[in-house]
Amino acid sequence: METKIFDFRKEIKEDELKYCAKCLQEGKIGIFPTETVYGLGASALSDQAASLIFKAKNRASDNPLIIHISDFSMLYDLVQEPNEVEKKLLDAFFPGPFTLILKGKKHIPKTVNANLKTVGIRMPDNEIAHKLIAYANIPICAPSANLSSKPSGTTLEDIQDEFMGKVSFMINGGPTQIGLESTVCQVINGIPTILRPGKITQEDIAKVVGCCKLDDYLFKEATNTIPKSPGMKYKHYAPSKEAILLYSASEKELIALIKEKVKPKTAIIGCLEHQNLFPNCKYFSYGSKNDYETIMHEIFTLLRKVDQENIDYIIIEGVKKEGLGLAIMNRLIRSVSFNYIER
Numbered sequence: 001m002e003t004k005i006f007d008f009r010k011e012i013k014e015d016e017l018k019y020c021a022k023c024l025q026e027g028k029i030g031i032f033p034t035e036t037v038y039g040l041g042a043s044a045l046s047d048q049a050a051s052l053i054f055k056a057k058n059r060a061s062d063n064p065l066i067i068h069i070s071d072f073s074m075l076y077d078l079v080q081e082p083n084e085v086e087k088k089l090l091d092a093f094f095p096g097p098f099t100l101i102l103k104g105k106k107h108i109p110k111t112v113n114a115n116l117k118t119v120g121i122r123m124p125d126n127e128i129a130h131k132l133i134a135y136a137n138i139p140i141c142a143p144s145a146n147l148s149s150k151p152s153g154t155t156l157e158d159i160q161d162e163f164m165g166k167v168s169f170m171i172n173g174g175p176t177q178i179g180l181e182s183t184v185c186q187v188i189n190g191i192p193t194i195l196r197p198g199k200i201t202q203e204d205i206a207k208v209v210g211c212c213k214l215d216d217y218l219f220k221e222a223t224n225t226i227p228k229s230p231g232m233k234y235k236h237y238a239p240s241k242e243a244i245l246l247y248s249a250s251e252k253e254l255i256a257l258i259k260e261k262v263k264p265k266t267a268i269i270g271c272l273e274h275q276n277l278f279p280n281c282k283y284f285s286y287g288s289k290n291d292y293e294t295i296m297h298e299i300f301t302l303l304r305k306v307d308q309e310n311i312d313y314i315i316i317e318g319v320k321k322e323g324l325g326l327a328i329m330n331r332l333i334r335s336v337s338f339n340y341i342e343r
């Protein structure tokens, strides 16, 4: 298949964007930027189109896709009437890096939401994504544009080779603004519950509706249970080399722990402040230790970059699990397949 690449880093070219929208209408698939990570999109009205995504990503068929919309009129064709709590969340966080799980309508293609009664909906707050969906004039299902189990793509360059020849178009919009996928939230017995943490935090949600719970499995393996979100049982964001995540609230303890774990040919992903402490390792800084926005922005690209080095082992320095740190640690703990030590 021919893959056309469009460069919208300086400006959006409307004709080319309309071409991409037409591809989606015709049941083809393509890659586009959003404010979170790059997405691999298809018509959410077609089983056949959605199945191309599963094939291109090698994604398990029981892991549902989030449906992306450009305005509220699309929402009511897809879901049943939201309750009061859900309405407040939609008002507050659409458009934005927030996915709400709602009761779906019967006509949603089974391939899209893995035959569930619910469906995840998001309205991206990114000009390219918004216009692409609006021009296509159909809801677009889109998971992150990466092969299953690999880190999500936050630049087109990171994922281009994985999908060349497998998609009809790729739009380069430069590095994505946020760098981690959307917060996934479901209102359960009237209480919003975070199934995947992201830029919209527990505190942000609690401010709007008074309370917000975290799912029990944000930091635990969901292997012997049926998770609320099917994606929780799968391997994610993993480099190909063996990796470990280390954290201590005490800086001294954390540095000692890293020193203890260093092996020959180790790469470390950690904060700027520690970059000169481990002279025998390749060091990749994710930014200043308390600058969680920068860490979020850098982490997936670094996980890919480190994997290309001539090393045998990866040590990742963790952050405090609060505020945005919760989302960062949720991804990191999965990227090391739960190989985590906290002291």
Ligand code: AMP
Residues within 6 Å of the ligand: 063, 064, 065, 066, 101, 113, 116, 118, 119, 120, 142, 143, 144, 181, 184, 195, 196, 228, 229, 230, 231, 232
């Ligand atoms: P991604 O593949 O990066 O787009 O991630 C989408 C995440 O949302 C996956 O973990 C899915 O399992 C989850 N998800 C999508 N739809 C639903 C749904 N209806 N109920 C629960 N989780 C969902």
Ligand code: MG
Residues within 6 Å of the ligand: 143, 144, 152
């Ligand atoms: Mg993903």
